[in-house]
Amino acid sequence: xxxxxxxxxxxxxxxxxxxxxxxxxxxxxxxxxxxxxxxxxxxxxxxxxxxxxxxxxxxxxxxxxxxxxxxxxxxxxxxxxxxxxxxxxxxxxxxxxxxxxxxxxxxxxxxxxxxxxxxxxxxxxxxxxxxxxxxxxxxxxxxxxxxxxxxxxxxxxxxxxxxxxxxxxxxxxxxxxxxxxxxxxxxxxxxxxxxxxxxxxxxxxxxxxxxxxxxxxxxxxxxxxxxxxxxxxxxxxxxxxxxxxxxxxxxxxxxxxxxxxxxxxxxxxxxxxxxxxxxxxxxxxxxxxxxxxxxxxxxxxxxxxxxxxxxxxxxxxxxxxxxxxxxxxxxxxxxxxxxxxxxxxxxxxxxxxxxxxxxxxxxxxxxxxxxxxxxxxxxxxxxxxxxxxxxx
Amino acid sequence: xxxxxxxxxxxxxxxxxxxxxxxxxxxxxxxxxxxxxxxxxxxxxxxxxxxxxxxxxxxxxxxxxxxxxxxxxxxxxxxxxxxxxxxxxxxxxxxxxxxxxxxxxxxxxxxxxxxxxxxxxxxxxxxxxxxxxxxxxxxxxxxxxxxxxxxxxxxxxxxxxxxxxxxxxx
Numbered sequence: 001x002x003x004x005x006x007x008x009x010x011x012x013x014x015x016x017x018x019x020x021x022x023x024x025x026x027x028x029x030x031x032x033x034x035x036x037x038x039x040x041x042x043x044x045x046x047x048x049x050x051x052x053x054x055x056x057x058x059x060x061x062x063x064x065x066x067x068x069x070x071x072x073x074x075x076x077x078x079x080x081x082x083x084x085x086x087x088x089x090x091x092x093x094x095x096x097x098x099x100x101x102x103x104x105x106x107x108x109x110x111x112x113x114x115x116x117x118x119x120x121x122x123x124x125x126x127x128x129x130x131x132x133x134x135x136x137x138x139x140x141x142x143x144x145x146x147x148x149x150x151x152x153x154x155x156x157x158x159x160x161x162x163x164x165x166x167x168x169x170x171x172x173x174x175x176x177x178x179x180x181x182x183x184x185x186x187x188x189x190x191x192x193x194x195x196x197x198x199x200x201x202x203x204x205x206x207x208x209x210x211x212x213x214x215x216x217x218x219x220x221x222x223x224x225x226x227x228x229x230x231x232x233x234x235x236x237x238x239x240x241x242x243x244x245x246x247x248x249x250x251x252x253x254x255x256x257x258x259x260x261x262x263x264x265x266x267x268x269x270x271x272x273x274x275x276x277x278x279x280x281x282x283x284x285x286x287x288x289x290x291x292x293x294x295x296x297x298x299x300x301x302x303x304x305x306x307x308x309x310x311x312x313x314x315x316x317x318x319x320x321x322x323x324x325x326x327x328x329x330x331x332x333x334x335x336x337x338x339x340x341x342x343x344x345x346x347x348x349x350x351x352x353x354x355x356x357x358x359x360x361x362x363x364x365x366x367x368x369x370x371x372x373x374x375x376x377x378x379x380x381x382x383x384x385x386x387x388x389x390x391x392x
Numbered sequence: 393x394x395x396x397x398x399x400x401x402x403x404x405x406x407x408x409x410x411x412x413x414x415x416x417x418x419x420x421x422x423x424x425x426x427x428x429x430x431x432x433x434x435x436x437x438x439x440x441x442x443x444x445x446x447x448x449x450x451x452x453x454x455x456x457x458x459x460x461x462x463x464x465x466x467x468x469x470x471x472x473x474x475x476x477x478x479x480x481x482x483x484x485x486x487x488x489x490x491x492x493x494x495x496x497x498x499x500x501x502x503x504x505x506x507x508x509x510x511x512x513x514x515x516x517x518x519x520x521x522x523x524x525x526x527x528x529x530x531x532x533x534x535x536x537x538x539x540x541x542x543x544x545x546x547x548x549x550x551x552x553x554x555x556x557x558x559x560x561x562x
Binding site: 030033034097098101118 | 397398399401402403406407410411414415418428431432435436439440442443444445446447448449450
């Protein structure tokens with residue numbers, strides 16, 4: 001078998017692009033880069049001049065570092081997506097991979113997205129470490145500082161965007177608000193679960209997020225008032241609403257499908273919230289039909305915020321339960337995993353194996369996946385029933 | 393904005409990953425033109441994603457994931473993904489179109505055995521052994537855990553060995 005496969009691999013490896021094909025592909029990519037750079041709207045940034053000069057003075061050095069890392073590590077330098085503070089790849093993540101994304105984010109909208117993503121990543125990192133009980137105070141301070149910087153940056157880009165592209169500013173703000181709402185809930189759950197262990201910077205971070213959530217809500221209220229005062233372009237509003245309706249319907253369907261896999265209590269909590277979102281969307285559609293475009297936009301914006309929160313809570317459940325599972329691997333099981341990894345590497349070299357290591361690995365999987373109690377990120381998010389107290 | 397510096401960085405990625413990506417697409421669609429288009433489109437989509445504010449930490453995994461989706465789109469357009477139908481349409485992995493992928497019955501045999509594996513197992517095996525991706529990178533591409541990929545590869549390798557052993561007896 002090895003003989004055939006090695007021969008097959010050798011022949012397949014010989015397949016490569018010709019010099020002409022490669023050059024043609026490079027030209028097409030260069031053309032796309034030139035087109036997107038030229039098409040970028042020129043909206044003056046409050047940081048124009050100083051910031052851009054500073055960034056691009058550094059960019060040549062950055063490109064050199066990038067080239068060295070790519071060439072020298074076989075691309076491994078980029079495998080940093082899930083790296084956490086304290087891990088070797090974390091520096092690559094925040095000092096190489098993330099700045100690369102900044103370099104190519106051209107429009108204010110893209111810059112806001114990058115900053116929002118980055119702020120959310122710092123929160124996710126804090127959550128995973130806190131859930132494992134590995135978040136020390138120094139790391140918490142570093143993450144909180146980086147979060148604050150990125151969240152401020154996102155808010156600045158949204159403000160810059162407001163005058164020229166109010167719809168894009170609203171979209172970006174909705175996304176940012178979803179981040180604050182979702183991660184506020186997640187941190188609440190973690191702080192409750194680690195009763196008494198978490199205080200100081202992480203608790204302050206939770207307050208920071210709550211304040212930012214309120215700021216975003218206030219900003220959006222001001223925006224809504226401004227929209228009411230202006231004579232909006234009706235055709236544009238209708239088009240945006242039609243698109244928002246389609247997106248909302250698809251997202252609601254997606255959340256409903258995903259709730260099926262949740263434990264019963266979580267599924268019930270998510271379903272009740274999704275029912276409210278669907279109600280908001282229905283109301284928005286009715287307002288749209290009545291020609292009340294501004295209020296319809298408000299409905300869809302609210303629905304989108306909660307859809308964003310729902311998606312993030314689902315993702316957190318998966319992510320943090322993985323973190324729990326890793327934490328739950330007891331020391332005596334680690335050698336079994338290590339042995340399996342060694343066997344895996346051996347199999348990679350020879351493509352030969354026995355059934356035994358796989359059986360051990362499956363057994364280990366089963367052991368670790370049943371050892372951890374599940375947390376619920378949905379209970380607190382479910383709408384509270386309204387009760388009227390008639391007692392005197 | 394110094395677009396030249398950005399362009400240089402992005403084209404560096406192209407130079408590094410174009411061939412492995414092309415090979416991967418070629419193996420799966422067995423058509424040089426289509427594989428080339430898929431390779432180029434993967435880079436263009438990555439660029440568009442970055443320009444829209446998306447973040448890519450692992451370009452290699454991202455590109456293989458996009459290419460994989462484009463391969464699926466390609467077959468959806470053709471309304472078929474089965475090897476049998478492809479062969480009926482004239483696809484011959486050992487034939488002239490493959491230009492040297494394999495020119496022997498052995499190659500056909502390997503290909504047939506690989507195609508007998510479940511799609512996800514086969515993909516994991518090819519990414520690991522043909523493209524040399526790490527288990528972690530394959531997990532990034534397929535969205536599964538590294539452990540799940542390891543199990544897949546163990547299972548696929550065992551199955552492949554059985555197919556070869558079985559074939560050797562007949």
